[in-house]
Amino acid sequence: MVDVEETQTILSNKTMLEMYWTMLLSRKLDERAWIIHRQGKIAFHISGIGHEAAQVGAAFAMERGVDWLVPYYRDLAMLLAFGLTPKEFVLGLLGKKGEPSSGARQMPSHWSLRRANVVSHSSPVATQTPHASGIGLAIKMRGDRAVVLTSIGEGSTSQGEWYEGVNWAAIHQLPVIFLVENNEYAISVPQPKQMAVSSVAQKAKGLGLEGISVNGLDVLETYQSVKRAVDKARSGGGPTVIEVCVSRMTPHSSDDDDRSYRSKEEIEAMKAQDPLDMYRAHLMQEGVLNQAAEDELQTRAKAAVEEAIQFAEQAPFPDIEDASFPVFVEDIQNA
Amino acid sequence: MPEVTLIEGIRQAMDEELARDENVFIVGEDVGPRGGVFRATEGLYEKYGGERVLDSPLAELSIVGVGIGAALYGLRPICEIQFADFIHPAFNQIVNEAARMCYRSNGEWQVPMVIRAPYGGGIGGGLYHSQSVEAFFAHVPGLKVVIPSNPYDAKGLLKSAIRDPNPVIYFEPKKGYRLIKGEIPEDEEVLVPIGAANVSRPGTDLTVIAYGMMHYYTLQAAQAAESKGIDVEVIDLRTITPIDKKTILASVQKTGKVLIVYEDNLTGGFGAEISAILAEDAFTYLDAPIRRLAGPDVPAAPYSHPLQNWFMLDPKKISDAIQELAEF
Numbered sequence: 001m002v003d004v005e006e007t008q009t010i011l012s013n014k015t016m017l018e019m020y021w022t023m024l025l026s027r028k029l030d031e032r033a034w035i036i037h038r039q040g041k042i043a044f045h046i047s048g049i050g051h052e053a054a055q056v057g058a059a060f061a062m063e064r065g066v067d068w069l070v071p072y073y074r075d076l077a078m079l080l081a082f083g084l085t086p087k088e089f090v091l092g093l094l095g096k097k098g099e100p101s102s103g104a105r106q107m108p109s110h111w112s113l114r115r116a117n118v119v120s121h122s123s124p125v126a127t128q129t130p131h132a133s134g135i136g137l138a139i140k141m142r143g144d145r146a147v148v149l150t151s152i153g154e155g156s157t158s159q160g161e162w163y164e165g166v167n168w169a170a171i172h173q174l175p176v177i178f179l180v181e182n183n184e185y186a187i188s189v190p191q192p193k194q195m196a197v198s199s200v201a202q203k204a205k206g207l208g209l210e211g212i213s214v215n216g217l218d219v220l221e222t223y224q225s226v227k228r229a230v231d232k233a234r235s236g237g238g239p240t241v242i243e244v245c246v247s248r249m250t251p252h253s254s255d256d257d258d259r260s261y262r263s264k265e266e267i268e269a270m271k272a273q274d275p276l277d278m279y280r281a282h283l284m285q286e287g288v289l290n291q292a293a294e295d296e297l298q299t300r301a302k303a304a305v306e307e308a309i310q311f312a313e314q315a316p317f318p319d320i321e322d323a324s325f326p327v328f329v330e331d332i333q334n335a
Numbered sequence: 336m337p338e339v340t341l342i343e344g345i346r347q348a349m350d351e352e353l354a355r356d357e358n359v360f361i362v363g364e365d366v367g368p369r370g371g372v373f374r375a376t377e378g379l380y381e382k383y384g385g386e387r388v389l390d391s392p393l394a395e396l397s398i399v400g401v402g403i404g405a406a407l408y409g410l411r412p413i414c415e416i417q418f419a420d421f422i423h424p425a426f427n428q429i430v431n432e433a434a435r436m437c438y439r440s441n442g443e444w445q446v447p448m449v450i451r452a453p454y455g456g457g458i459g460g461g462l463y464h465s466q467s468v469e470a471f472f473a474h475v476p477g478l479k480v481v482i483p484s485n486p487y488d489a490k491g492l493l494k495s496a497i498r499d500p501n502p503v504i505y506f507e508p509k510k511g512y513r514l515i516k517g518e519i520p521e522d523e524e525v526l527v528p529i530g531a532a533n534v535s536r537p538g539t540d541l542t543v544i545a546y547g548m549m550h551y552y553t554l555q556a557a558q559a560a561e562s563k564g565i566d567v568e569v570i571d572l573r574t575i576t577p578i579d580k581k582t583i584l585a586s587v588q589k590t591g592k593v594l595i596v597y598e599d600n601l602t603g604g605f606g607a608e609i610s611a612i613l614a615e616d617a618f619t620y621l622d623a624p625i626r627r628l629a630g631p632d633v634p635a636a637p638y639s640h641p642l643q644n645w646f647m648l649d650p651k652k653i654s655d656a657i658q659e660l661a662e663f
């Protein structure tokens with residue numbers, strides 16, 4: 001169904017390289033976050049390693065600047081694609097002033113980027129799903145051409161909030177994409193203990209909307225599937241559930257130790273299917289990327305990470321007075 | 336001036352705000368052609384259409400959660416929860432999402448929304464159509480909690496709530512929907528500010544603080560006390576958060592005695608907070624212990640008529656408490 005060759009003829013080499021760059025930058029930032037956590041510099045990191053292809057494929061299928069995103073905590077690569085800068089990400093890790101998603105009130109990777117239509121989400125999983133449907137409803141009521149995409153993990157689709165949110169979009173044919181990043185685990189709990197269906201896409205059937213399952217380790221396949229759903233939503237065709245099958249190549253978070261619930265072999269197998277390596281190999285095979293260009297991108301990514309770390313380490317913490325602000329909108333107006 | 340019911344005040348507020356601002360819309364169960372189970376939205380579907388008076392699926396968290404999304408996009412939803420007893424499925428969305436959005440995004444995202452819900456007993460509603468749940472929400476920074484006691488305030492407060500840039504929980508005394516009548520001027524805009532209590536009856540001997548249905552009963556009780564020579568000052572809180580400390584403290588300074596009346600269970604009810612404020616800020620004015628008269632600590636008002644009457648406060652119970660406090 002998915003024709004990668006066709007996708008390649010739609011995407012310019014430049015765009016395909018931009019996708020690669022975003023995945024690479026995300027990976028390098030993410031790896032560095034693990035390191036500074038081990039160094040005791042940050043209290044928490046939650047990783048998107050193994051999810052980058054799915055996120056970048058989805059983000060590039062959207063019209064950034066017009067479309068809306070209601071993300072979840074693993075979406076570093078998606079956020080970078082939407083314009084979050086490495087410096088801003090590291091400010092968040094370190095809880096420094098100027099961090100754009102929450103002014104360092106929330107834990108790292110609790111995204112929000114108003115300037116890019118990226119909505120603030122919280123920690124309780126699936127709370128964001130009905131928000132996306134509400135945004136879709138508002139888009140439809142206003143007659144705007146925007147589309148909204150909301151992401152979530154497969155375990156979190158067990159929540160009533162997910163079903164209730166998706167149900168709304170199906171009833172009213174709202175322009176919403178429900179992207180489910182299925183890494184087969186919710187912390188330690190594997191998918192079969194989370195749902196009786198073998199694919200999250202099947203859940204869509206019972207709610208009356210289209211559900212598809214995509215290889216989320218393949219950025220171009222994801223791009224093509226999400227693009228089709230976005231085009232459908234934009235032209236009034238309604239919502240889609242898209243399961244992107246990905247790998248969580250790390251423990252759940254910096255507080256988790258996954259050795260107690262999955263084997264070394266399982267992790268080794270995932271690493272042999274690393275979405276970043278696979279995309280790099282593909283681009284080289286197609287002649288879009290050569291070793292010299294690859295080396296240069298690697299150097300650039302390292303430099304960007306280094307610069308971000310230095311910048312954020314030197315940045316001040318928020319002022320203590322900020323902690324009481326702004327509970328109500330008047331607090332901003334009166335400030 | 337025409338005399339109207341409390342629910343008519345609520346309906347008028349929504350009608351006028353729907354007409355004034357195209358971003359305003361109503362969403363909830365049976366709010367459309369049925370006009371709401373209590374008829375608060377009667378005629379609005381016919382006037383503004385099914386998109387702006389929108390029947391939701393039977394799923395409360397989605398009413399609030401979808402409302403939040405629409406508010407983030409720039410609309411101004413009025414979410415109707417059919418009974419306050421059924422607001423609990425939406426608790427997560429109200430407390431973790433609507434209330435925290437402004438703070439957690441450092442003000443970048445705001446949720447201008449109203450959640451309306453009929454509350455309170457005395458209508459044979461049993462455990463699940465009688466609850467008073469305001470204390471849960473009064474505890475949460477980022478929410479405003481409003482409870483009107485008469486048609487004028489019901490209209491004026493609801494219009495203010497709809498225009499407020501924050502999430503406002505608006506509890507409606509359902510027993511008073513048609514029982515409580517009052518005048519509302521037709522030729523002027525009625526707006527009552529959120530956060531301002533009202534001294535609804537001036538007096539000198541003692542202060543009774545109440546809101547919603549209990550305020551209505553308190554006025555009757557104060558009338559009865561007058562015949563016994565007790566001059567009661569009555570404060571109608573109207574907004575419970577943010578609370579109008581100034582009005583309360585000024586009254587207590589004058590009278591030196593306070594009775595707090597609320598329909599919710601005694602323990603941890605909002606009267607406990609008022610009592611704490613008085614203990615901290617009005618200690619030197621007090622001539623008697625702070626008294627609370629509230630619902631008993633059972634899960635809610637039972638259905639059977641005599642049992643319900645045992646649970647519910649009424650003007651007689653309130654005037655007895657007034658007399659007791661006056662005699663202290």
Ligand SMILES: Cc1ncc(C[n+]2csc(CCOP(=O)(O)OP(=O)(O)O)c2C)c(N)n1
Pocket residue numbers: 074123124125152153154155156157181183185186187248252
């Ligand atoms: C309502 C709620 N319950 C529990 C948690 C703790 N928690 C955080 S993430 C998580 C697992 C989520 O798994 P999944 O949805 O598959 O997403 P993934 O982390 O695998 O991407 C849990 C249990 C939470 N954040 N919210």
Ligand SMILES: [Mg+2]
Pocket residue numbers: 153154155181182183184185186187
């Ligand atoms: Mg998972």
